[in-house]
Amino acid sequence: MTDLPDHVRVAVIGSGFSGIGTAVRLAQAGEHDVVVLERAGSVGGTWRDNTYPGCACDVPSHLYSFSFAPNPDWSRAFSRQPEIRAYLERVCDDFGVRSQLHLDTELLAGTWDDAAALWRLETSRGPLTADLLVSGCGGLVEPAYPDLPGLETFAGPVFHSARWxxxxxxxxxxxxxxxxxxxxxxxxxxxxxxxxxxxxxxxxxxWVLPRMDREYGQKQKDLFREHPALQRVARTGQYWFREWNxxxxxxxxxxxxxxxxxxxxxxxxxxxxxxxxxxxxxxxxxxxxxxxxxxxxxxxxxxxxxxxxxxxxxxxxxxxxxxxxxxxxxxxxxxxGTGFRVMDIPVAHRLTGREGRTLSEEWQQTGAAAHRGTTVAGFPNLFLLLGPNTALGHSSVVFMIEAQIAYVVKALEALEEYDARALEVRREAQDAYDAQLQAQLETTVWNSGGCRSWYRDEDGRNFTLWPTHTYTFKRQLSRFDAEAYALRTPARVQEPV
Amino acid sequence: MNKTKALGLTAAVVGGAVLVRRATAAAALPVPAPLPPPVSRDRTVRTEDGVELSVHEHGEKDSASATVVLAHGYVQSSRLWNGQVRDLVDARPDLRVVTYDHRGHGRSGRTERHRATIQQLGRDLARVVEAVAPTGPVVVGGHSMGGMTVMALAEEHPELFAERIVGAAFVGTSAGELADVTYGLPAPVAKAVKALMPRLNEAAVKAEAKGKARKVGAGDAWMTFPRGADKALVREVLDVHRDCSAETVAAFLPTFSDHDRRTALAALAHVPTVVVVGDRDVLCPLPHSRALADALPTSELTVFPGVGHMVHLERRAEVSRILLSLVDRATTGAPRSLATAPG
Known part of the structure; x- marks a missing residue:
């Protein structure tokens, strides 16, 4: 494997849908100075880690895939994990991002250097610096282990479904x-x-609903292959059905x-x-x-x-x-089968912002929040894909990921347009965004349905879900709202002592 | 339409409007009540030509770890720094934060016309610094004409920036070439406006002598704020503009075309500086701040997109934070003067 560069324009953490999608879209936007840091030995994120029997997606595959990489070969309406994982491997090859991939390279710590306006990263394979840091970590990463008295005394095997x-x-x-x-x-x-x-x-x-799964026959696959427009129609149909849902x-x-x-x-x-x-x-x-x-x-x-x-x-x-x-x-x-530590993702403990606090410490004060689900005040040049309030109860998060990636690309363009080195969302703007989101969530079944769920934190604040249609999110993120930000160029020389 | 019907219709429209307002208000954030002015110790400082400057000290009185002196802009007053004063004193009670009104402005005394210059304002600032902070490190900051005042101070007293002044903040200001500014208008229009302004100003001075108040309104708002700016802030700035006499407006206008202090910036090459600007500023546009940042190797430039000339009002919290971090940067280098400060 190639050595890590000393410095890159963009470092991406994780190689699931978020990480791979970011590398592809950045390359298409002309940004090739990118590394993808992956702690495991292969790509796929949650679709690599979850290998339990029967593992499959609950969102139809034609919708649960990249808009830029349609796959006519999905074997069924709701594909199983090995097929989704293979799809991500194939996207890496088809779009030539494998050279940017650094496997077995775990991000151990990232610290924002305000004077130099860059992220200083420590990885299991050495240090590097990056102008921009994109976290593709998501929330369904770290298994949640229940606190059961005597569990450690159990004589037989014990394992979590995400570590089968x-x-x-x-x-x-x-x-x-x-x-x-x-x-x-x-x-x-x-x-x-x-x-x-x-x-x-x-x-x-x-609550369990029937799974309207079905196999796609060879005929249908051929049809999709020969007429990509038909596949887009299928995807669009699935999309709007879910928005109606x-x-x-x-x-x-x-x-x-x-x-x-x-x-x-x-x-x-x-x-x-x-x-x-x-x-x-x-x-x-x-x-x-x-x-x-x-x-x-x-x-x-x-x-x-x-x-x-x-x-x-x-x-x-x-x-x-x-x-x-x-x-x-x-x-x-x-x-x-106890799920994930959605509230306490490891990367939040490893990133330290401008004011010397980790993201996790920051969120302990404010509750997990990010402007447009992506940027956090006090953490310049950091973008969280599938950050707070971007998860969905009704449709494909790949759609959300792509909207966020488009936002990252626009942010990069804004940095260039303003000839600046750092951008940081203003706390006021982030708070206003969050207040509106929380108000919108109040009347939804997620908040008022009378249950306890991983969507909400101990205080009942819903920090995971996007409250409305996904096209609203996409529209909001299709433009970089520079007025919500401060753009900064640090001093060329630090003052002499 | 008969009267009852019309009344009913009006009531329905008003009712509907109220409902709509309610609905939007529920989604929007509550509007914060205007904050009280910061507690200040007021004093006067006499300039070399006998003008009494109104000076306001805040925060630590006797054993401040550092003193921050903030200078306001043309046609404005020290009041427009109140947001930063409050934030700085809250965050760092050990600081002494000083604002003052330029000659002819706010509650300070009137000036002779020939003394209504940026050069003179620089001398006045030197007096203020001397009076409020005879010892200890000083950080100076200025908005617009206040920033130019800091440059004038650097021109007149470069030695101060090695000995006493350990940091400087330039907010929505310029080091020169203001003649080229077009206020965001087409160049010929701007030229016409500029040609007209002195005459309008003199007419206003005459009118004022006859007891007619200077007109302040849409034009002032348009010059200082982008469209869609917070109405409360616009009102606050226009209130301050109204307090400014036509004589002061007329007296200071010519000094801007003479302002060119790019070479004076050399005195600042060794102290930490910050440059802050809104990219919708039409009075001291973004390129002026860029030029300033380019000339100051130790400067950190922050641009606030969507913000006009009153960047310290429109981005109060962020500008305060930038000033605080400047104070940190400026005072952690352990300058000589700090060595004698207590604590």
């Missing part, structure tokens, strides 16, 4: 699965047939009630046992937590070898998990 241990043979085993979120709902149906017993610990039941989350409730009805019918059809059905029925409005889609989850948990435990977990013993009712469930393996 493929060496553990699960056939004929008694498996405890903790959590019933988006990951668990995908791997439980895969584990159930081979497990001797599967004990599923559920804190809150998710947004009303279930933000609207008055009509569409929401219809969705709840559909989910209830789905549950009734698939779970005949009324007692189990009761336990699987959510007591909050649909959409408040992430809506899941599955056709095989309910049938799987209805099988005789599955127990759904809802009382909570009291402790873990060497060979068992004890529920809050005191019942001891003997198991051989524990699989954690």
């Amino acid at each position: 241990d493929h060496d553990v043979d699960l056939a004929g085993k008694r498996i405890a699965v903790i959590g019933t979120g988006a990951s668990a709902i995908q791997f439980v149906p895969e584990l159930q047939p081979e497990a001797d017993r599967l004990v599923l610990f559920q804190r809150t039941p998710p 947004l009303l279930a989350f933000t609207g008055k409730g009509g569409l929401r009630r219809k969705a709840e009805q559909e989910a209830r019918k789905h549950l009734e059809r698939q779970v005949p046992d009324p007692e189990l059905r009761e336990r699987l029925t959510p007591d909050y409005a649909i959409g408040c937590k992430r809506v899941l889609i599955s056709n095989d989850y309910y049938p799987a948990v209805s099988q005789d070898n599955v127990d759904v435990v809802t009382s909570g977990i009291a402790e873990v013993r060497p060979h068992a998990v004890v529920d809050a009712d005191g019942v001891e469930h003997e198991v051989d393996v524990i699989v954690l």
Whole structure:
């Protein structure tokens, strides 16, 4: 692998959709002085790390891909993880960004040097400096491990779904699965047939809608390949259907009630046992937590070898998990489907801004916030892709990522136009943006649906979701709002001592 | 239409307007109440020609770690630095922050016409510095004509910038070539306006002598703010403009065409400086600040897009922060004078 350069115009952290997309778009905009720092040995981000059985995307693949890299070969409407990961690998090759990729290079620390107006980066493969820093880290990075008494005393294997241990043979085993979120709902149906017993610990039941998945035949793939316009039509259709669906989350409730009805019918059809059905029925409005889609989850948990435990977990013993009712469930393996530390992403601890505070310290004071989901006061020349309030409950985050990348490109142009070295969003502008966003979120089901979710922090402030249509976000970010910023050129010489 | 109908319609329109206002107000941020003026110790400083300058000291009185002296612009007054005074004193209670009114401006005494020059303002500033900060490090800052005053001080007393003055801030100002400024107008129009201005000013002086107040309004707002600027700020600046006499307006106008202090900047080559400007400034446009930054190797240039001439008002918090970091930069180099300061 090539050595790290001493200095680059743009350093990108991470090589998932955000990192790869940024490298491609910067190159297309004529900026080639770019490195992508990747801590792992290959690209793909969350689509590389999550290899659990059944891992797939909940957004249709034609929509969940780059606008500049359509893929006529998606095998199904909702593609599985290996295919998405291969897609990202292919984009790296097709768009020639592999030479900018530095694998096994973990960002350890980044500090803004205000006098020199650049980021000083420490990586596992040495230091470098960068004018601009783009974080492609996102929120679904670091597994969240539950704080269960006695978990460390468990004698068998314990692993998180995002760090799946493929060496553990699960056939004929008694498996405890903790959590019933988006990951668990995908791997439980895969584990159930081979497990001797599967004990599923559920804190809150998710709302589950039918998964309208289907395979694309060769004919259809050929059609997409020969007529890219047809594929764009398919993508556009998926896009607008999802924007219409947004009303279930933000609207008055009509569409929401219809969705709840559909989910209830789905549950009734698939779970005949009324007692189990009761336990699987959510007591909050649909959409408040992430809506899941599955056709095989309910049938799987209805099988005789599955127990759904809802009382909570009291402790873990060497060979068992004890529920809050005191019942001891003997198991051989524990699989954690407990999601991610969305609130506490590692990169926030590693970046230190102009005032000597880390991003994490900054956000402890203000709550996680960023202007247009991208820039943070006190952190010049830093861009957070999939930063605060850019996640979606209804559509593809790749769309959001591309809007943010366009904003980064415009910001670079603004720096050149003003012949400046640093740009920093004004706190006032960032606060005004956040206040408007929070006001908009107040009436949505995410905030008022009567649930606890990873969308909101301890204070109930929604720091993850974009409150409205994705085209609004794209329109806002299509122009660099320079008036929200200060543009700075540092002193050419530091004053003599 | 009969009367009741018209009344009903009016009521509906007004009601609707109120509803719309409510709806937009809910989404917008609450408007902060105007802040009280900072607590100040007022005094006068006599200039060499006997003009009494109105000087306002804030913050630490006796054992300040450093003194910041801020000079205001043409047709303005020390009041327009109040935002920075408050921010600086809040953040650094150990500082002494001083503002003053130029001769002919604010509450200071009147000036003779031939003394209404930037050169004279530089001498006045020297007097103020001497009076308010006989010891300890001093950071000077000026907006517009106030910035030019700092340059005049550097021209008259370059030695001060090695010994007493450890930092300088230039906010929305220029080192010269103001004759080329077109106020964002087509050049011929600007030329006509400039030709007309002295005559209008003299007419206003005559009118003022007869008890007619100088007209201040749209023209002043247009010169000092971009479109869409915060109305409260525009009002505040126009209030200050109204307090300025026609005589002062007329007396100081010619001094700008003579202002060229690019060579004087050499005295500032060894102290930290900051240059701050809004890119919609039509009075001292962005290229003037760029030229200033180019001439000052130790200067840090900050441009605020979308902002006009009153950058310290439109970007109050940021300009305060820049001044604070200048004070930090200027005083951490442990200049001689700081060695004797307590603490």
